[in-house]
Amino acid sequence: RKGLQSLLDRVLGGTCKYIVVAHKDRLCRFGFDLISWLCSKFQTKILVLDEKNLSPEQEMVEDVLAVIHVFSCRLYGLRKYKNKIIEDNDLPRISK
Known part of the structure; x- marks a missing residue:
């Protein structure tokens, strides 16, 4: 950050x-x-x-939820970026 x-x-x-x-x-x-x-x-x-004052278990749950949140935001950002690439007509197209 x-x-x-x-x-x-x-x-x-x-x-x-x-x-x-x-x-x-x-x-x-x-x-x-x-x-x-x-x-x-x-x-x-x-x-x-x-x-x-959280127990170790509660702290672990919050940490896992934070990790899930970070990765879900990252995936959402990648999806948005992928759509921009698909919609950009100036980029060359690669056939599969």
Whole structure:
């Protein structure tokens, strides 16, 4: 994510001391613990407003749902791209 990259640039540059997010997954879908560790190394605190205490099973279910969501969005994007290619008359056609 472009916004996450610029935020991490600010953290690494020492210009960001606090990060406030409504939910953990709003910062990143995966790797929250890694980003949290990195921020702590650069004296940046992360405040999650809606902190849920989930069991490991519930956390796993949320992670699996997030993975499914990412791939379904990616497939939808590929389908849209495929349709644009089919509709583009300027592209050469390859016979099978």
